[in-house]
Amino acid sequence: xxxxxxxxxxxxxxxxxxxxxxxxxxxxxxxxxxxxxxxxxxxxxxxxxxxxxxxxxxxxxxxxxxxxxxxxxxxxxxxxxxxxxxxxxxxxxxxxxxxxxxxxxxxxxxxxxxxxxxxxxxxxxxxxxxxxxxxxxxxxxxxxxxxxxxxxxxxxxxxxxxxxxxxxxxxxxxxxxxxxxxxxxxxxxxxxxxxxxxxxxxxxxxxxxxxxxxxxxxxxxxxxxxxxxxxxxxxxxxxxxxxxxxxxxxxxxxxxxxxxxxxxxxxxxxxxxxxxxxxxxxxxxxxxxxxxxxxxxxxxxxxxxxxxxxxxxxxxxxxxxxxxxxxxxxxxxxxxxxxxxxxxxxxxxxxxxxxxxxxxxxxxxxx
Numbered sequence: 001x002x003x004x005x006x007x008x009x010x011x012x013x014x015x016x017x018x019x020x021x022x023x024x025x026x027x028x029x030x031x032x033x034x035x036x037x038x039x040x041x042x043x044x045x046x047x048x049x050x051x052x053x054x055x056x057x058x059x060x061x062x063x064x065x066x067x068x069x070x071x072x073x074x075x076x077x078x079x080x081x082x083x084x085x086x087x088x089x090x091x092x093x094x095x096x097x098x099x100x101x102x103x104x105x106x107x108x109x110x111x112x113x114x115x116x117x118x119x120x121x122x123x124x125x126x127x128x129x130x131x132x133x134x135x136x137x138x139x140x141x142x143x144x145x146x147x148x149x150x151x152x153x154x155x156x157x158x159x160x161x162x163x164x165x166x167x168x169x170x171x172x173x174x175x176x177x178x179x180x181x182x183x184x185x186x187x188x189x190x191x192x193x194x195x196x197x198x199x200x201x202x203x204x205x206x207x208x209x210x211x212x213x214x215x216x217x218x219x220x221x222x223x224x225x226x227x228x229x230x231x232x233x234x235x236x237x238x239x240x241x242x243x244x245x246x247x248x249x250x251x252x253x254x255x256x257x258x259x260x261x262x263x264x265x266x267x268x269x270x271x272x273x274x275x276x277x278x279x280x281x282x283x284x285x286x287x288x289x290x291x292x293x294x295x296x297x298x299x300x301x302x303x304x305x306x307x308x309x310x311x312x313x314x315x316x317x318x319x320x321x322x323x324x325x326x327x328x329x330x331x332x333x334x335x336x337x338x339x340x341x342x343x344x345x346x347x348x349x350x351x352x353x354x355x356x357x358x359x360x361x362x363x364x365x366x367x
Contacts, residue, residue, distance in 0.1 A: 037189035047116030078230020092122020100207035151191030269306030311336030
């Protein structure tokens with residue numbers, strides 16, 4: 001694959017970078033955090049800029065830049081730690097509706113999501129925690145998803161549910177649900193949603209089968225990894241500037257070998273996340289889902305393991321000021337941790353990867 005961005009992707013990056021830089025300044029992010037962690041004004045601007053469906057085909061109202069375009073967009077979000085649930089809405093809502101939805105579902109939902117009038121979020125966790133019981137043609141739900149991005153602001157939730165040995169992706173209006181805001185590490189808006197008692201009709205079942213769930217999880221993990229690229233890249237850039245300007249014992253901190261080497265390791269981790277994320281996104285856009293299955297796990301593993309190393313290193317290299325919870329670098333540390341533990345820790349992902357890879361013969365065994 002070619003890791004260079006084409007003209008369309010460059011245009012996406014430039015537009016996203018300008019919007020997030022203008023609308024997600026440090027002071028604005030701090031103010032939004034104090035008001036619940038969801039920037040409704042920024043969300044409106046993203047809708048007006050036609051960025052909420054950018055990864056969709058043109059016939060579905062998008063720009064046709066696919067999952068690769070989504071990754072480029074989310075990297076810029078991560079650079080500014082912008083408090084909007086864009087990764088979740090795109091990968092856990094918009095893309096599954098476009099892929100699996102009936103013509104009626106696509107026509108009914110996508111236009112309202114893309115223009116910002118309806119907030120559709122995904123309620124996905126490490127396990128399928130909501131069960132369904134058949135009531136004629138309908139499904140009655142039981143269970144809770146303990147942390148849903150922007151769950152308190154959402155109008156519609158896409159959630160996986162288990163009925164006996166079958167898995168469905170279902171759409172549930174939040175008006176029928178019990179929603180309780182919860183605090184999370186990144187200070188963004190999250191909520192616990194209780195689905196018990198909600199009834200889903202056949203027209204609200206988006207897809208059935210484990211394949212649909214895995215298809216969506218792949219994109220969610222790549223989306224998280226893409227945000228991690230931006231978080232790590234900006235944290236490292238900020239740290240490079242700080243250590244180059246901070247003088248101790250008559251010379252900049254960056255001239256100390258230990259500082260330079262740790263920053264270099266953080267750079268390598270950041271680039272590893274970037275190339276693995278780009279490859280996974282490219283495989284999806286090429287329709288090579290079997291290969292993308294493993295590539296997505298690898299990308300998220302790097303975001304969980306390498307991403308944690310980067311935000312720990314960048315905070316540490318700021319010295320005492322890095323421990324100040326009000327100093328900007330600390331926010332990147334918090335976001336890095338939130339991303340690392342969402343939809344799979346590094347150890348859990350490594351175990352999953354081991355299960356998915358074909359078994360190799362012991363070293364020294366006959367071919």
